[in-house]
Amino acid sequence: MLLVVVACLAGGAYVWHLDRIVRVKFEGKRWAIPARVFARPLELYVGAPLTAAQFSAELGRLGYRREKHPDKPGGYSRYKGRFILRTRPFRFWDSDAPSRHLELRFDASGVTALQDADTGKGMPVVRMEPPQIGSIYPAHHEDRILVKRQDLPPLLVQTLLTVEDREFYNHHGVSPKAILRALWTDLRAGEVVQGGSTLTQQLVKNFYLSDERTFTRKLREAIMALLLESHYGKDAILEAYANEIYLGQDGERAIHGFGLASLFYFSRPLRELDLPRIALLVGMIRGPSYYDPLRHPDRARERRNLVLKLLVEQGVVTAREARSAAARPLGISKRRGRTAATYRAFLDVVRRQLHRDYDEQDLNSEGLRIFTTLDPWVQAQAEKALAERLDALEKGRRLPTGKLEGAVVVASADGGELQAVVGGRHSRYAGFNRALDTQRSVGSLIKPVVYLTALSRPSRYTLLTPIDDSPIEIRDRRGNIWAPENFDKRSHGMVPLHQALAHSYNQATVRLGMTLGFDAIIDALHRLGLKQDVKPYPSLLLGAVPLSPLSVAQIYQTLATGGFQAPLRAIREVTDASGEPLSHYPLEVKAAVNPAATYLLDTVLQEVVRSGTGRSLSRWLAPELALAGKTGTTDDLRDSWFAGFTGDRVAVVWVGRDDNEPAGLTGGAGALQVWGDMMQRIGHLAPLVLPVPETIETVWIDPQNGMKADDQCPGAVRVPFIRGSAPDTLSPCVRREDGGFDFFRSFDE
Amino acid sequence: MRHRILTVAVLSLLGGCSMMSARTPAPVEEANVGKPLPPAKPAPAGAEEDTGVEVYAYGAPPVSAIPGPPPVEQATAPRRTTTNRAVETLMEEAEHYRLSADYVAAAASLERALRIEPRNPVLWNRLARIRLEQGQYSRASSLAAKSNALAGNDQELKRNNSEIIARARNAGAGSGRLR
Structure with missing residues (x-):
């Protein structure tokens, strides 16, 4: 009896210990958020020295979608030198830029028209959002862009729950049904092969625990999942999950969270993802490297289409929607992963400049936004x-x-x-x-x-x-x-x-x-x-x-x-x-x-x-x-x-x-x-016109002897001098003329 | 709350009983905490000094017992039209911010305009004026000198720049004496 009491007391202490861990980390700063580094924003105005090709490249960097009739931010249409686009809103350091519906025209000289596409009214100047060129992340190389619960697209949430945890809104952190099913599988296999984990358990595993697969760890995971659910609401847990989840690798950089994964794979923000892309992203959770859409496109497609099938079974989408989505390409951006490597040399300069004013830890953990002077067009031409x-x-x-x-x-x-x-x-x-x-x-x-x-x-x-x-x-x-x-x-x-x-x-x-x-x-x-x-x-x-x-x-x-x-x-x-x-x-x-x-x-x-x-x-x-x-x-x-x-x-x-x-x-x-x-x-180079300082005078010089000449002297050239330093002596070519005093010439001097 | 107490109580029992069969739990690995940060300065020693890049952190105008010079009146500020509507708009925007004493936003608009027309002397003059009104005298003076160098035959603009330089010198000397 005493033994049981001691054991239960010890168990209680252990749970309190876990409870503390759960709360401290969840309520503290959950992640070190790397600084995001941006290129210069493109300024659009009539006369801007910009070609249609350059503008098109910029839209590509920003992940704008080419559509027939752009009706959401981040979409554009193009017919030769004419663009219609809806810009994304962006918070600049000095002001907020709203989303705009724009029409732009280009010819070889640059931008020839810039107007509001709804009213036709000319616009003097529009600042586009700047493309991101890199991030400054800490030693563990986890990169992520935080997304709030309310910014998770409803379709993404429905897809996630359908695939990973249908009972999410009904359980208390663990789903006994799922556990029993997993246990049965594991017992038959003699080892842990199936998780049966709820989203909450998955979050606990990723967020708090190591990767080992033992029954003790499994138990600890279950306890912590229950504790997490007892303290926090479903939405807070879902938000943490959406930001924690590992979704791939970009060299040494680990891609975490749906926010960054969306930009990384599709070059567009999460809210602009369509059904096939959402299905792919959610499908990849099971094995981001196994289902890597770039290295294993067939597996990725199969997985995505399986997710689409599940969505139909659960009535989230119609069979028709799923069919059309399944027929689509994977939609991976060609620019995938480029940002990390492309601007390395420039980012070196940025990093060194920042280190004079900021601690490394602030740079790689506070989610700073760094606006740089890089011009991606110039950079690409130089490379x-x-x-x-x-x-x-x-x-x-x-x-x-x-x-x-x-x-x-x-x-x-x-x-x-x-x-x-x-x-x-x-x-x-x-x-x-x-x-x-x-x-x-x-x-x-x-x-x-x-x-x-x-x-x-x-x-x-x-x-x-x-x-x-x-x-x-x-x-x-x-x-x-x-x-x-x-x-x-x-x-x-x-x-x-x-x-x-x-x-x-x-x-x-x-x-x-x-x-x-x-x-x-x-x-x-x-x-x-x-x-x-x-x-x-x-x-x-x-x-x-x-x-x-x-x-x-x-x-x-x-x-x-x-x-x-x-x-x-x-x-x-x-x-x-x-x-x-x-x-x-x-x-x-x-x-x-x-x-x-x-x-x-x-x-x-x-x-x-x-x-x-x-x-x-x-x-x-x-x-x-x-x-x-x-x-x-x-x-x-x-x-x-x-x-x-x-x-x-x-x-x-x-x-x-x-x-x-x-x-x-x-x-x-x-x-x-x-x-x-x-x-x-x-291209579009500005000719070099040197502003002439006031102390400079230009004097005719006879190149034969370096003496002062005038415009009548054969071969005379105009040479700039700092005032008072020009030669005084007249070249014989000036005097060679009719000998008389020439007023006009002396005025000329 | 009741749910929470219940959960914890149930878990305590569960935990206690599981303890008997489980091995000592391994310490919880808090992923990604306490790992060493990358070296702050990957460059070889001395390289940083050689980059030629300088940084001036933006600060509030220096606090001084003597208030900065009063804003230069609109009438005395040279106006020269630019053929570029974007620049014109940004100049108007800057003037609007300046009149409401939002110098940071005013300077930001002028810097945008200067990226479009880097050799427009009026823009340099206006930026000089903003810095003067912010009490950043040495910046004001340099910017006005730059405007002068680009001003060509615009005597009115040059006079205005000279005035900024003179005011900056006087004000700078004044605050210098105080210190």
């Missing part, structure tokens, strides 16, 4: 250009196959928003992120910094100042002699400053740099945005300084905007799970370097593309765009660089080998080709 050009270069130049690697960074020029980051040739695979983590000598990409330093001293240097491009020897402290050569192994004598840069002459640059002094050049580098220390060695003048493509992009961003630096950033806003703003990373600019000197330099960088080392860009892009850029090549052709800018974008490409062996490519032969191909693919 394609890099992959295809490197293939073509290896084939065309008989280089060893598969050895070349590369990296690309693209940012908006004035805002410094990163639009694309490509970390390697095979951007879909995990690996070394060369855009951030590779540090390679930049070669001649450094030269603009040397020339900017010179042009910032207008009393001494103008674009026409003769620079001596003859052999030069520099002796270091240990007595070693450094004698740089030009790429063509020739010296060019006295050349005007702009030509020395446009043709990337080494000897002229080293001589100029030695005169300017290392301190001034390193100071300019830092003001242009470089964060790391640079050693004052002569070889710095020819770019023996290892930098990442991202660091180079910052330097060229400053050059691209007349000296106004906008710190490169990947994030615009962070909100909490409910959409309340937590932080905003505002547009920042600062005047970093002399704008007039930068203007002069930029005209030379245009000359580089027009007639210098970057002229092969004309193979890809129209000369009228007046783009600016600089090639970079290092010793033995180990690194091939090109950095340049259009009127609204700055981009840097590096090509080389991971083992630092010679790649066999100059900047012009390698990286420039990737850059040109990429920009051509991106």
Whole structure:
């Protein structure tokens, strides 16, 4: 008797112990919710530089359904360049965007009409919801998007109950009938083969318990299921189940809950799922990998159709509805699983930026929403250009196959928003992120910094100042002699400053740099945005300084905007799970370097593309765009660089080998080709029009002697100078005329 | 409630009796709790400094005993039409927010407009004005300088930018003295 009392007391204590576990976890924060990372939202307006193909791709990323007559959010119809769509509502960090019924028209130039499809009234600007590009999840790699009970589609709930637990609303957590049936099966088999579990038991098993199949665990599961039901309502349990359930694997990421599974498999939110998709999703619960619709489509289809049959038997749907659903394809999105891998390199930047302001734990557990600057279109073109050009270069130049690697960074020029980051040739695979983590000598990409330093001293240097491009020897402290050569192994004598840069002459640059002094050049580098220390060695003048493509992009961003630096950033806003703003990373600019000197330099960088080392860009892009850029090549052709800018974008490409062996490519032969191909693919490029600073004047110059000329002089060219630095001496060509004093000409000056 | 007590009581008995035949229960494994988090900084040391990416967390305007300068009157703010209706609408929206002192929303609209027309000097000027009214003087000054660099021959706009820069300097110096 005493023994029984002690045993029952111990049992009671055990149940209380379980009761505590049940309540603490269910009432606490049930799951660590990963942060969701979004690309930029697409802005629609008349004149937007967007093609129908681009818009169609965006709708694909957002999982919009193409229908005859879109009548629900997330649907669209298209006839050539005309789209009718119903946008989904979205909570932006600064305002709520309602669902809209829109009509859009496109031609080759972009959006030509944007109006309310009901009223026909023109709409000035509409912000689409942003596509999700990734999540930041914790070490156990469970990813999920929480769904509330009231947001579970009724058909999904009916299907779930029909398949998994018909008595759900009637039992107290366990179903004795089901248990007896399972027990009978198990006894006959001599081991646990059948669950007979209610939804509540399944939830307990997934949520609280391990996967082992013993009778004790089974019993514990039953007790906890009863306890759970005694504390909480059916709807709370159903909601927890819908969010806990495991539904597949995406590499190392585990897909949990119907909310995420719907986006993962079908690229659309749960509320937009139709009967066949719901049947498939519920059918997969039994074995997400066994019924994986991508790897085992036949099994998945069979399972889905079995679910449809059950639904008919239970009177949830009609036989006709089920027949038509069973005839449908599985409806799996082609984009399945792409987000996790595609934007890896960009997400690296996002993650690093976030780590300065947020704890890892907040990032992977609080369900933060992170709005980034990524432009998926630009990203896709950058990836394609890099992959295809490197293939073509290896084939065309008989280089060893598969050895070349590369990296690309693209940012908006004035805002410094990163639009694309490509970390390697095979951007879909995990690996070394060369855009951030590779540090390679930049070669001649450094030269603009040397020339900017010179042009910032207008009393001494103008674009026409003769620079001596003859052999030069520099002796270091240990007595070693450094004698740089030009790429063509020739010296060019006295050349005007702009030509020395446009043709990337080494000897002229080293001589100029030695005169300017290392301190001034390193100071300019830092003001242009470089964060790391640079050693004052002569070889710095020819770019023996290892930098990442991202660091180079910052330097060229400053050059691209007349000296106004906008710190490169990947994030615009962070909100909490409910959409309340937590932080905003505002547009920042600062005047970093002399704008007039930068203007002069930029005209030379245009000359580089027009007639210098970057002229092969004309193979890809129209000369009228007046783009600016600089090639970079290092010793033995180990690194091939090109950095340049259009009127609204700055981009840097590096090509080389991971083992630092010679790649066999100059900047012009390698990286420039990737850059040109990429920009051509991106399309709708803004021509580069340099705003002329007030302190700049343009003067006619006689190219024969570099003296002041006028528009009457044969061959005279207009050259910009910082005010007061233009030559005073008149070229003989001005005086050669009738000798009289010419009023008009002097007015002209 | 009665149901709950009953359940617990029944379960206690059940639990007690099952204890006799069951092995000691294994500790409950609370899935996914207490596992180590991934390393916070997967990058090699020093790489983060080299990314060239800078972050400025958004904060409330600095608290200062001296109130910021009064809002620049509409009349003195240059108006220049843009040919783009989207930009025009976003500018109007920003002005609406500004007048109701919702500077965060005003700046957000202007930033959207600037993504569409990044070289429109009026937009940079308006953003500078918002920052000035928020008391973010150094930002205001830089943005006005950027507007100036793009303003070409628009003397009125340049005068307005100079005014913003001067106000920002004075106000910035004022709050600097206080500290």
